[in-house]
Amino acid sequence: MDFLRPTTWEEALAAKADQPEAMPIQGGTDVMVEINFDVHRPPALLDLGRVPELFTWEQVDGVYRVGAGVPYVRIIEELGEALPGLAQAARTVGSPQIRNRGTVGGNLGAASPAGDSHPPLLAAGAMIEVESRDRGVRMIPAHEFYVGVKKSALEPDELIRAFWTKPASGPQYFSKVGTRNAMVIAVCSFAIALHPEERRVGTGIGSAAPTPRRAPAAEEFLAAELDWDAPLDPAVVRRFEELAAQAASPIDDVRGTADYRRHAISVMARRTLTWAWNDYLRRRAA
């Protein structure tokens, strides 16, 4: 096995282009479990831990560009106000030790349907910036990034550089079902983001389909039916939660049944919309 240790982004891209089968390792919280248990013996590990560009975030024309290697603990501490949905999801990841190492870039790289970053990135309409030495940068909308179970749109010679997302313009919530508060892989999860200036609501569903996904019909329904100057109409909420549950295509597995997941998605859709709407009205009144 090789251990590749680039110290700049250019070197990292060159290493990946020359050895596309090398496995990137950032926080290692997915990669090392697989190596310890001999699930994978990649021919090389490509350590991204010394590529400074990946550990920074910046604002470009008002949009946040967050390096793939920024660990969850910093998402929570430094970006909690700008990206509240993602920060809430980050707070539910593993344990403090896992949040100190684990990253959104690694979550994207693993592309697990249960990854907690995905629903809030989908709801916020984030873009994933990926790059290869030979073909340059591609900006992939989050909803096109997840293409199959643990499969992303990333090509073998590409690395994830950052994700881009606007600061929240309205309330955002993330909700996750599991057996305890810490160390839980989501049984299923749901994220919501209100975009009041566009009169639109974004959604993201986790662990209830082969990939993380939005609930497009539920989003279109709200865009058409929500009265942004009034309290929530219970009939609108009911239809929204039905449409959200219909967007899921869950399976039965050790963590829960498909029926349970569909039910839980409808409950989380109702709750998160209600919480977000109450915040929205309160902020408007203030």
Next chain:
Amino acid sequence: MRVSFTVNGRRETVDDVWEGESLLYVLRERMGLPGSKNACEQGECGSCTVYLDGTPVCACLVAAGQAEGREVRTVEGLADGDRLDPVQEAFVECGAVQCGFCTPGLVVQAHDLIERVEQPSDAEIREALAGNLCRCTGYEKILDAVRLAAARKAADR
């Protein structure tokens, strides 16, 4: 490959490290530091918790090569000679140690908490220790120990 980093203030170098090897394995099997425990090798139990550049991490999930040039502090590096760290003392006094397997990880994690948070609430203590499993104590004595260590530390400030 050769890997070299600082452990508890001393520069250590080891050869013939397999590229997929964990920091935990290198500490225990190559550097003679068996304090950090190996229980799950998948980040679930926290018994391998060490400081890496001042941040508590699961040593089983860090590739040894990722520690190159960095600073590692293990449970062996907390005491000052024969003088136990206040967190270690509190664990002994409160009866927070039974079989002791979880203790090194909990001590490092608790050490970090009371460094960062002056008077942690019970909720903060539980949250900080959520990634450390103990099969013996039922956790109550561990919580007592962390409260005691935090109170002593606050009194010293």
